[in-house]
Amino acid sequence: MDFLNALVALANFVFIPAIAYGSQLALGALGVTLIYGILRFSNFAHGDTMAIGTMFTILVTWGLQALGVSFGPLPTALLAIPFGIVLTSLLVLGTDRLVYRFYREQKAKPVILVIVSMGVMFIYNGLTRLIIGPGDQNFADGERFLISARDFKTMTGLDEGLALKSTQAITVVVAILVVALLFWFLNHTRTGKSMRAYSDNEDLALLSGINPERVVMGTWIIVAALAVVAGTLYGLDKSFKPFTYFQILLPIFASAIVGGLGSPLGAIAGGFIIAFSEVGITYAWKKVLTYMLPESLEPSGLVQLLSTDYKFAVSFVILIIVLLFRPTGLFKGKSV
Amino acid sequence: MSGGPYDDRGNHDASITNPRGMAEDDPVHAGGHEHPAPGGPFLIGEAMTGGYGRGADILHSCTIAVDRGEIAVIVGPNGAGKSTAMKAVFGMLNLREGMVRLDGEDITELTPQARVRKGMGFVPQTHNIFTSMTVEENLEMGAFIRRDDISDTMEQVFDLFPILKDKRRQAAGELSGGQRQQVAVGRALMTKPKVLMLDEPTAGVSPIVMDELFDRIIEVARTGLPVLMVEQNARQALAIADKGYVLVQGRNAHTGTGKALLADDEVRRSFLGG
Numbered sequence: 001m002d003f004l005n006a007l008v009a010l011a012n013f014v015f016i017p018a019i020a021y022g023s024q025l026a027l028g029a030l031g032v033t034l035i036y037g038i039l040r041f042s043n044f045a046h047g048d049t050m051a052i053g054t055m056f057t058i059l060v061t062w063g064l065q066a067l068g069v070s071f072g073p074l075p076t077a078l079l080a081i082p083f084g085i086v087l088t089s090l091l092v093l094g095t096d097r098l099v100y101r102f103y104r105e106q107k108a109k110p111v112i113l114v115i116v117s118m119g120v121m122f123i124y125n126g127l128t129r130l131i132i133g134p135g136d137q138n139f140a141d142g143e144r145f146l147i148s149a150r151d152f153k154t155m156t157g158l159d160e161g162l163a164l165k166s167t168q169a170i171t172v173v174v175a176i177l178v179v180a181l182l183f184w185f186l187n188h189t190r191t192g193k194s195m196r197a198y199s200d201n202e203d204l205a206l207l208s209g210i211n212p213e214r215v216v217m218g219t220w221i222i223v224a225a226l227a228v229v230a231g232t233l234y235g236l237d238k239s240f241k242p243f244t245y246f247q248i249l250l251p252i253f254a255s256a257i258v259g260g261l262g263s264p265l266g267a268i269a270g271g272f273i274i275a276f277s278e279v280g281i282t283y284a285w286k287k288v289l290t291y292m293l294p295e296s297l298e299p300s301g302l303v304q305l306l307s308t309d310y311k312f313a314v315s316f317v318i319l320i321i322v323l324l325f326r327p328t329g330l331f332k333g334k335s336v
Numbered sequence: 337m338s339g340g341p342y343d344d345r346g347n348h349d350a351s352i353t354n355p356r357g358m359a360e361d362d363p364v365h366a367g368g369h370e371h372p373a374p375g376g377p378f379l380i381g382e383a384m385t386g387g388y389g390r391g392a393d394i395l396h397s398c399t400i401a402v403d404r405g406e407i408a409v410i411v412g413p414n415g416a417g418k419s420t421a422m423k424a425v426f427g428m429l430n431l432r433e434g435m436v437r438l439d440g441e442d443i444t445e446l447t448p449q450a451r452v453r454k455g456m457g458f459v460p461q462t463h464n465i466f467t468s469m470t471v472e473e474n475l476e477m478g479a480f481i482r483r484d485d486i487s488d489t490m491e492q493v494f495d496l497f498p499i500l501k502d503k504r505r506q507a508a509g510e511l512s513g514g515q516r517q518q519v520a521v522g523r524a525l526m527t528k529p530k531v532l533m534l535d536e537p538t539a540g541v542s543p544i545v546m547d548e549l550f551d552r553i554i555e556v557a558r559t560g561l562p563v564l565m566v567e568q569n570a571r572q573a574l575a576i577a578d579k580g581y582v583l584v585q586g587r588n589a590h591t592g593t594g595k596a597l598l599a600d601d602e603v604r605r606s607f608l609g610g
Contacts, residue, residue: 036354037354040353040354040355040358041352041353041354042351042352042353103342105365106340106341106342107342107359107362107389108342109342109343109344109347109353110344110352110353110354110355110358111344111347111349111352111353112342112344113353114352114353190480193469193473193476193477194477194480196466196468196469196473197466197469197473197477197480199357199468200357200466200467200468200469201357201463201465201466201467202357202358202359203359203360203361203428203460203463204460204463204464204465204466205477206359206361206363206428206447206448206449207426207428207448207452207458207460207524208449208452208477208478208480208481208523209449209452209453209480209481209527210449210477210480211449212359213366257351261351261354262354323351327350327351
């Protein structure tokens with residue numbers, strides 16, 4: 001019984017939140033890794049692309065809610081995501097036209113584009129705050145729980161409750177669908193293969209008649225879609241605040257680098273590694289240990305390795321360890 | 337492209353940038369059009385002068401051409417601009433003077449990808465396959481501009497290079513040097529080009545594989561496809577050439593039929609080792 005209680009507590013406080021968070025990071029890291037693999041620079045504006053994309057989704061969600069449209073038990077935001085993707089695609093394509101294309105034509109080295117993306121980051125960041133404000137926005141509606149802690153307790157008779165938020169379930173399901181779609185696209189469609197070819201060897205792609213501008217456009221649209229989905233899922237699961245999206249850039253980059261920049265599979269693995277480490281290290285293990293250990297060994301403290309305030313330090317440390325000992329990441333940072 | 341305001345000043349930090357597979361050439365910009373220019377050989381780069389970026393000229397009024405049903409071979413010492421001349425014909429660098437004509441049209445202003453659509457196929461000397469993609473995907477990318485069924489052409493390539501059929505699901509980067517060259521040539525053949533340009537197709541392969549590749553190239557040329565080829569093994573290449581060009585320092589030094597060049601005393605002394 002104690003063992004079951006420990007497992008349930010672990011699932012409730014570590015596994016489920018980490019899987020949901022990991023999926024969100026994985027989606028974000030996929031966007032970063034695609035830009036790195038195909039457009040060849042680290043896009044520091046990705047966090048704020050997620051923010052501004054989520055903002056579009058929220059605005060459309062509010063519009064739909066005002067019109068009385070709802071998605072039954074599911075959050076209305078899911079209906080708004082396609083609109084968010086279209087608007088964000090237009091925004092990033094416009095940015096590419098106005099900003100990045102100039103540097104491509106000058107044959108600027110990728111490191112210049114990294115700095116350019118920081119400029120874009122500040123602009124997006126400012127735009128988001130200007131339009132929706134810097135504060136917290138709540139836009140989740142529909143059923144809140146698939147299983148609430150109390151229902152679980154009465155169902156099983158255990159002392160520990162297991163809550164499964166609907167947003168967590170949606171996050172995982174949507175993430176699986178999006179990732180499957182992305183891999184299918186990259187490996188089985190003409191455009192997807194041309195993107196991989198461009199990533200592998202630009203000059204040869206040109207010699208094969210692949211139009212680089214089309215590849216760049218396709219990449220931005222896919223990255224915009226990933227950013228909006230990741231951002232909206234994160235916002236639904238936690239809450240939307242522009243600054244959080246700026247901060248989430250660090251774990252996202254850590255995920256992409258741990259997995260190996262340029263490797264989509266690595267981005268997903270990296271997302272979960274970062275999420276599980278972050279949640280695991282900031283979780284107070286007292287409860288689980290109390291169930292598992294004999295009474296004499298019961299911990300007196302919280303057994304929390306790091307306060308949640310320092311959760312970003314976890315990404316940082318993992319990032320540094322990986323860069324020191326395996327700079328190409330777990331999946332060898334192959335091009336996409 | 338060193339120097340200039342958009343250079344990285346020696347920063348090659350691969351944790352934020354991905355230089356692998358980045359474009360090195362300076363292709364013709366989009367927006368140009370072809371113009372009718374009747375007469376002359378099927379493909380000709382005429383009086384080409386130019387170099388990379390804003391750098392010094394490498395080609396000096398250099399002319400290379402190939403006509404229907406012919407094999408034209410470009411030979412010359414290292415650094416003679418042979419590869420540069422090929423790239424110039426394909427629009428991989430901007431010409432300052434001269435023009436490129438294909439099948440009665442002036443295509444000097446066209447981008448490389450537009451030239452592919454015009455029926456040109458090019459196998460560069462290095463980095464001529466997509467290493468992370470399978471052999472089959474390499475061939476598919478070769479046929480990127482085609483919207484029709486490519487399976488027949490792929491079968492033809494597999495007939496020409498049977499080993500590729502066995503390795504079709506393998507990443508091209510895992511193949512041996514000779515097999516890679518076969519993938520590279522096969523990729524270029526997938527568009528069903530009207531003219532094939534090969535830049536040292538036998539570079540870095542063993543003599544046996546080299547003979548084999550030569551045989552295959554002759555086989556391709558016998559189907560009536562004009563072949564313009566740069567080759568290190570001058571003697572062997574000129575022996576099969578209908579037309580030969582000897583380049584020295586970006587200029588035409590000698591031009592003639594393959595046999596005439598092989599028989600020419602001066603060419604023999606300076607380039608063929610006696």
